[in-house]
Amino acid sequence: MIYSEKVMDHYANPRNVGEIEDANGVGEVGNAKCGDIMKMFLKIEDNTIKDVKFKTFGCGAAIATSSIATEMIKGKPLSEALKLTNKAVVEALDGLPPAKLHCSVLAEQAIKAAIADYYTRQGIDPTPFVGEIKEDHCDSCCGI
């Protein structure tokens, strides 16, 4: 198993780790059985992600994808953050080993789950914006 230098950098020095106490959008995806859980905390103002933090239980790739995903959405409008794909996360990390690609899906899903939570708290049905969220990625990751 060989990780890129970028993966190791984000693993060894993860950005935006922790919680946001007054977060107004929180999403958690993954499953302890599969060995990774990702939790995203968002502070959203004027439809823009003012702050983002994460907590992750998982392998090096899971931690690195969470870290870089937070960097990629911080300060971005929600509409742009929702366009973040797992492919973009993988490219930003200079690639992931094939067995670890599901971690990037988890990062994408965690962000979507947190934004969906924000919409729900605002009394807005998130489905038209966010679509379907696979909170439990166990079934999806094998198909990548």
Place this chain on the structure above:
Amino acid sequence: MLKTTIYLDNAATTKVSDNVLNAMLPYLKEEYGNPSSIYTLGRNSAIAVNKARHQVAQALGCEDNEVYFTSCGSESDNWAIKSTAKMMAQKGKKHIITSVFEHHAVLHTLDALKKEGFEVTYLPVYSNGIVKVEDVANAIRPDTALVTIMYANNEIGTIQPIPEIGALCKEKGVIFHTDAVQAIGNVHINVKEQNIDMLSLSGHKIHAQKGCGVLYVNKKYRLPPFIDGGAQERGRRAGTENVPAIVGLGVAITDAVNGIDSKNEKLRKFSDKIYNEIMKIDRVHLNGDREKRMPSNLNFSFEGVEGESLLLQLDLQGIAASSGSACTSGSLDPSHVLLSIGLPHEVAHGSLRISMSEYTTEEEIDKLIEVLPVIVNKLRSMSPLWDHIIKGETFKIK
């Protein structure tokens, strides 16, 4: 990244010892003859191979002509199991007994045999990771061809009651094979006294080079060859002998067996020290029996932490170890060994195997004890699973 200086993954492989390297060097340079050749250069190689064969026989308590050199432990397992199955099927015996936590070299070999119509009974290993002799006795049937149980487990280090199983198999007239890849050099083995009919071992776990193994076969069995070809290994295992590696293995096994007691005395102290310190960490478990294990092995699970993250953090500190988490196995499931002793998936994901050798020093152990609790805390501080655990929340388990 720091260069790895503290090597605690000796169950994966070991460094080549100076004794082994010095013994091998002439056979990598001037003594390059083929042992099958008639001239002096060839004969010198043949003499060296025979010397190594004698060293292995001395170490195992068998005769020289019961030792066969192979390419690795997996080949030895494949040969012993598949050829015994073929031999016994001719007598109408197509039932094999094994344990659930064997190495994949055994389990996947048995999977292949099941497709050819063999029936396999998998014995449980209970929460302590040890097979019960009475379970073996109850599983033996008139059509049982083979019992294959590992001597010591590769992940949790637990030692199986091999002499007792050997005696039972002798009494019942069933062939008994053991994979001793991990046990050799850690446990006193004597194949005759312990009634072992076949035994697999590998050089690179005992400070010889990779790519050389041994299968011991009791001479009363004429095991069919697994690799057909030339007349090497008395016509039973074709292929030009890996002379330098065989020479190295002979030296390695002699040193390993002679050094068991002194090594174990030292490693038992280290093991106790690590255990006493690491068990102070909240929600940590020792996997496998505390007493009936090789002193070289410790296997912990840290709740709320994922194993691969743990390994990468240790690597950043210059420590090399291993884990049974899914992320390190390349599949979605954690190690079958950890699941076999009843660990839930999420606890198995947080496992750490520490395996020491005679070269392990107290300073290295002290460094491990110093950094491991810090790493566990760091990973837990960013783990949503740990938050769930300490709040007493149940998390999703399929």
